[in-house]
Amino acid sequence: MSAQLLLVDDEPGLREAVKDYLEESGFKVQVASNAREGWELMQQNTPELVISDIMMPQVDGYQFLKQLREDPRFASLPVIFLTAKGMTSDRIQGYQAGVDGYLPKPFDPDELVAIIENLLTRRVSSSQTKNEDSETPDIAELANQIAQIKALLTQRNAIPQTSPPFNIDLTPREQSVLNLVAEGLMNKEIARRLDTSVRNVEKYVSRLFSKTGTNSRTELVRFALEHGLAD
Structure with a gap:
């Protein structure tokens, strides 16, 4: 599965190790050392999935997730927390905040790959189902907007x-x-x-x-x- 991923983590050693493993697994990976850098990268190239640490300076993982969810471009983007905060209460907080996957460190990289593939597969299936269910209304609405645009042009x-x-x-x-x-x-x-x-x-x-x-x-x-x- 060749998908574009964004990995945000302030630990250089872990960041590079995870990047290398994911690329060996067939993914394309962009890396950022903090949330602000990750946000800037997303303006240039929208990834298909984001992997983020929680405990980062300036903007933490929860603030980064909130920023993504509030932007229409990234609201439905799958996000995985890869973090040292592994208590049950931490995981519950993560899921309540809207994260799609939560993997405590230390972790098995094969499990990370499995989570990524599962989320990407589900996203594709959901998108296809949505398009099939709403194809006619979407086309009708788009046609209506096109008609309004042409009226504006006149x-x-x-x-x-x-x-x-x-x-x-x-x-x-x-x-x-x-x-x-x-x-x-x-x-x-x-x-x-x-x-x-x-x-x-x-x-x-x-x-x-x-x-x-x-x-x-x-x-x-x-x-x-x-x-x-x-x-």
């Missing part, structure tokens, strides 16, 4: 353009996606235009929602038109 000149209330730092790819969303294209069409996957397009659209404080494609396009962000 009245583009009637929408007053104002100065941006704050500086929005968009990457070149995010700007490209925003321009295509503003043309009224669906995710599959955008993916085809940019020669990327639909999943990547969904990630970029989610980031645009987060950066602009919008919740739908219609709101995003209106925001872009009002502030001159789209071509």
Whole structure:
């Protein structure tokens, strides 16, 4: 199973040992020595699963987990605590905080791999089931938003353009996606235009929602038109 993982731990020896073992098991692993560094890495490349220590300086594992759960991009991301806090009460606290797996140190690396594979498999199955159950409503809602966007475009000149209330730092790819969303294209069409996957397009659209404080494609396009962000 070749999945992208993020390992956050402030112990260099353990961090490198776990990284090496996971890579030997077929995973791709990014490492961070603290939660802030891990958060920065996630802005560049979203992992499929996060492994984090609890006791870390500045931002501990619980604060890091809370930060992930409050961000729409990472709210459903599987998270495993790998920690020296191994009491039953510690594990209960971890699960109550929303962690998906809890492995006390010292641990068997094979058990860690088994937990990772189980969580990733369950996530894929859950995603497929969700898509099957909600395919028609999602498509209908998306089509409705596309129709609203096209209506906005016909009245583009009637929408007053104002100065941006704050500086929005968009990457070149995010700007490209925003321009295509503003043309009224669906995710599959955008993916085809940019020669990327639909999943990547969904990630970029989610980031645009987060950066602009919008919740739908219609709101995003209106925001872009009002502030001159789209071509």
